[in-house]
Amino acid sequence: MEVSATPFREMAPNRRAEDLSLAAEAILLAVRLGGVRAAVGAYWMLRIAALALRFDPPVSHLPQILTPDGSIEWALRQIPLTRERAIAESEIRRGEYLSANEGFYAPVGGEVTLTGEVAFSALQDVELVLSALPWVCSHVKDKEIESEIRSWLEIKGDL
Incomplete structure (x- = not known):
């Protein structure tokens, strides 16, 4: 998906907008259908x-969800925990790591067998979204969104 929309690929400007819009639609559909978290x-x-944002001249006619404000606003709604709960979950995880014995960790140099489905914690999902916010946050125009980003990024180091 990303390769066909790379700014270094020669294509007509309207085709760029179409490809990027298609990428956004695919992401929305995958989330809505539960194909991806x-x-x-x-x-x-x-x-x-x-x-x-890397295109020069800028891509026109992008859907709102691909603007800096739109993408961050949508991403912030996908965060599964409040800031307070994320900090609390992080403290629980830190305590589990500190009190863990050898059975907690995968054996070094040995085989690892996963039984059942691998689950991702809500805290891991928070961390994933926070890792991507800096890519577009400097382009946000809405002061409320900017404030919300700042609030999340302030606790990122505590997680």
């Missing part, structure tokens, strides 16, 4: 929005 969709939406 919402946080993964948010990560990729921010990645595509950041890619759109």
